Amino acid sequence: MLRISTIDGGVIDVDSSLMTIDDGVIAWWRSESEEAVARWRLDEVVGVQVLVEDPIQRARREHPNAYRRWTIEEEAAVVEAFARGEAVKEIAAATGRRVGGIRSRLIALGVIEPAPGDRVSVPSSAVPPSAPAPAVPSSAVQTSGGEAGVEADRAVV
Incomplete structure (x- = not known):
């Protein structure tokens, strides 16, 4: 699970196991899916935090x-x-x-x-x-x- 922080102050949790950056776009994927579960322009993302479950x-x-x-x-x-x-x-x-x-x-x-x-x-x-x-x-x-x-x-x- 990843927590994505955006420049507008938004915080979104995304269930993803893979992140790619291509042409200024960050995409998050699940290993079992062929479609991205989330996408943002690189300049819109402030941070990405890995959430570790207890x-x-x-x-x-x-x-x-x-x-x-x-x-x-x-x-x-x-x-x-x-x-x-x-x-x-x-x-x-x-x-x-x-x-x-x-x-x-x-x-x-x-x-x-x-x-x-x-x-x-x-x-x-x-x-x-x-x-x-x-x-x-x-x-x-x-x-x-x-x-x-x-x-x-x-x-x-």
């Missing part, structure tokens, strides 16, 4: 609880679902969180160990004094394709 808000459109604080009840429900053999992807969908968020919480709670390639850092405050379940070694976690350990699905019982 990554947390973007994540919450699909995962409403992404990056929110965990409650003790939510943690317990995730641990119980994982112990029942539910896929991490299913747990994520049911809780409105991202797969990485579920894996990170399971690691923080000591339920699973980080797999090679996991980028997690667990603050000591995230680990309760008594872990709810023993750790499941990474070798006991099946993955659903892709890079090993990136998306754990089920604990092997």
Whole structure:
């Protein structure tokens, strides 16, 4: 998304991924369109600003609880679902969180160990004094394709 400021004080937001300048005219395009979505003479445009969406808000459109604080009840429900053999992807969908968020919480709670390639850092405050379940070694976690350990699905019982 771009914000275009014009010499007359106008401000217009344009959904565009490409800008071209040709013969003194600036045109904004979408990659999937063959027609320009906006055009102005170069001497009419004062500035162009790239609007960057907050990554947390973007994540919450699909995962409403992404990056929110965990409650003790939510943690317990995730641990119980994982112990029942539910896929991490299913747990994520049911809780409105991202797969990485579920894996990170399971690691923080000591339920699973980080797999090679996991980028997690667990603050000591995230680990309760008594872990709810023993750790499941990474070798006991099946993955659903892709890079090993990136998306754990089920604990092997």
